Amino acid sequence: MIEIKNLHKGFDGEEILKGIDFVFETGQTNLIIGQSGSGKSVLLKCMLGLFKPEEGTIEYDGKAYSTFTDEEQRDLRKEVGMLFQGGALFDSMTVEENVMFPLRMFTKQRKRELKSRVSEVLERVNLDGSENKYPSEISGGMQKRVAIARAVVNKPKYLFCDEPNSGLDPTTATVIDNLIQEITRENNMTTVIITHDMNSVLEIGENIAFLKDGVLAWKGDKEQIFKTDDKTVTDFVYSSNLFKKVRDAQLSGH
Amino acid sequence: MSYVYSIGEYFLMIKGVFGRMTKRSVLKELIFKEINELIMGSLGIVAFISFFIGGVVAIQTALNLNNPLIPKSLIAFAARQSIILEFAPTFISIIMAGKVGSFITSSIGSMRVTEQIDALEVMGINSLNYLIFPKIIAMLTYPFVIAIAMFLGIMGAYAAAVLGGFVGGDVFLGGLQDSFEGFHLVYAFIKTFIFAMILATIPAYHGYYMKGGALEVGHASTTAFVWTSVVIIITNYIITQLLLS
Numbered sequence: 001m002i003e004i005k006n007l008h009k010g011f012d013g014e015e016i017l018k019g020i021d022f023v024f025e026t027g028q029t030n031l032i033i034g035q036s037g038s039g040k041s042v043l044l045k046c047m048l049g050l051f052k053p054e055e056g057t058i059e060y061d062g063k064a065y066s067t068f069t070d071e072e073q074r075d076l077r078k079e080v081g082m083l084f085q086g087g088a089l090f091d092s093m094t095v096e097e098n099v100m101f102p103l104r105m106f107t108k109q110r111k112r113e114l115k116s117r118v119s120e121v122l123e124r125v126n127l128d129g130s131e132n133k134y135p136s137e138i139s140g141g142m143q144k145r146v147a148i149a150r151a152v153v154n155k156p157k158y159l160f161c162d163e164p165n166s167g168l169d170p171t172t173a174t175v176i177d178n179l180i181q182e183i184t185r186e187n188n189m190t191t192v193i194i195t196h197d198m199n200s201v202l203e204i205g206e207n208i209a210f211l212k213d214g215v216l217a218w219k220g221d222k223e224q225i226f227k228t229d230d231k232t233v234t235d236f237v238y239s240s241n242l243f244k245k246v247r248d249a250q251l252s253g254h
Numbered sequence: 255m256s257y258v259y260s261i262g263e264y265f266l267m268i269k270g271v272f273g274r275m276t277k278r279s280v281l282k283e284l285i286f287k288e289i290n291e292l293i294m295g296s297l298g299i300v301a302f303i304s305f306f307i308g309g310v311v312a313i314q315t316a317l318n319l320n321n322p323l324i325p326k327s328l329i330a331f332a333a334r335q336s337i338i339l340e341f342a343p344t345f346i347s348i349i350m351a352g353k354v355g356s357f358i359t360s361s362i363g364s365m366r367v368t369e370q371i372d373a374l375e376v377m378g379i380n381s382l383n384y385l386i387f388p389k390i391i392a393m394l395t396y397p398f399v400i401a402i403a404m405f406l407g408i409m410g411a412y413a414a415a416v417l418g419g420f421v422g423g424d425v426f427l428g429g430l431q432d433s434f435e436g437f438h439l440v441y442a443f444i445k446t447f448i449f450a451m452i453l454a455t456i457p458a459y460h461g462y463y464m465k466g467g468a469l470e471v472g473h474a475s476t477t478a479f480v481w482t483s484v485v486i487i488i489t490n491y492i493i494t495q496l497l498l499s
Contacts, residue, residue: 048376050372050375050376073378074378077376077377077378078377078378080376080377082373082376082377084369084372084373085369086368086369088368088369088370088372088373089370090365090370090373091364091368091370102377104277104279104280105276105277105280105377105379106377106378160376
């Protein structure tokens with residue numbers, strides 16, 4: 001569980017996050033949604049320890065990050081998996097080497113054990129047989145699956161995903177969403193996903209934080225978000241023509 | 255002011271490179287990979303340029319020796335001095351700034367653009383150490399490249415001078431040994447070592463701290479070449495003043 005209390009962060013005198021309070025639950029897919037510039041990425045980077053908040057705390061399983069020693073911070077990072085928007089695969093390494101990388105860096109396992117774990121994870125993301133391919137030789141959807149495999153190979157407690165569906169077709173995007181949700185449940189991880197894709201919200205939005213102008217404007221789940229009358233939320237949700245037409249059709253009884 | 259900031263940032267980067275070390279077994283592999291890419295991959299072009307420039311130096315010297323009182327052995331002497339003192343360490347380092355330097359900048363810059371460096375940081379890896387330290391260690395073998403450049407430069411001079419009919423083989427070999435000072439080799443290798451550090455770190459700085467996209471990677475490579483060349487030339491002047499004056 002990750003709990004954020006009264007988080008403030010600004011740059012050059014401009015306040016980006018204005019006192020966010022939220023609890024990211026374990027075993028659930030926690031979504032941070034909002035328009036561009038609402039502070040989603042800044043919040044994620046604060047949680048990753050890449051930005052230092054000016055005020056407030058981020059607690060990992062009850063312990064505030066600001067009280068961690070350098071060694072504890074390094075240990076925490078070993079328990080974090082990150083799925084970057086573009087995958088961020090190491091293009092000089094094969095799929096197998098990419099997935100093996102965190103294990104090689106942080107464990108003392110033998111090569112046979114490493115290969116076995118990598119095969120297991122690649123099989124889980126339906127990529128068995130692609131071990132010797134380079135990232136440039138596989139599709140965008142496969143790259144995302146390799147990135148998921150690399151993020152979870154160390155069995156992290158926390159998984160962060162920055163717009164995991166960007167640049168993917170709707171079918172592949174759904175596959176990625178479902179894969180993240182399944183892996184989250186299987187490993188009982190605390191998964192935090194940044195997205196502005198309403199299809200993802202509809203698929204896997206178990207615990208949603210809606211940010212607007214650096215403030216937590218709404219929270220709830222995927223059932224509630226399509227029922228709320230909160231105008232700030234409905235303006236965002238129904239800015240998608242598809243969702244708007246579905247709602248209009250429902251209202252008119254068609 | 256931005257130059258002062260960049261110089262400060264460069265030295266902080268150097269400090270970071272020698273900070274938290276990457277796992278030894280991983281580092282060993284990276285160092286061999288860098289030696290292969292940076293050093294072995296440069297041997298061909300260095301050998302080619304050295305041999306032919308050595309030949310040109312010999313021909314130019316021979317064609318300018320019109321006075322019968324000046325011995326022909328001076329061709330070998332002049333070729334040896336220019337190759338050992340300047341051509342091999344400095345001229346080859348400028349070429350390496352273009353070849354190795356732009357490779358370092360573009361490879362690290364591409365990693366920055368595609369968030370690969372962020373991925374390393376999020377995993378808790380000291381990305382400066384992981385990316386730059388192996389390059390610095392690999393460049394410690396750079397003096398071998400320069401030794402090969404010196405040897406092939408002199409071979410080129412011999413081939414051009416003797417096979418070109420400007421001077422006999424015995425006279426050339428005599429001139430090659432004439433007034434030889436061992437300290438000139440020491441001087442050449444001291445500056446080669448310093449140039450190696452410049453070649454590894456300045457392009458790495460421009461790649462690591464670049465901002466933007468693919469176009470900026472190209473700009474960063476060009477800027478890295480210019481600054482690496484400038485720093486090599488200035489350092490060459492200072493070292494020469496200090497060691498040979």
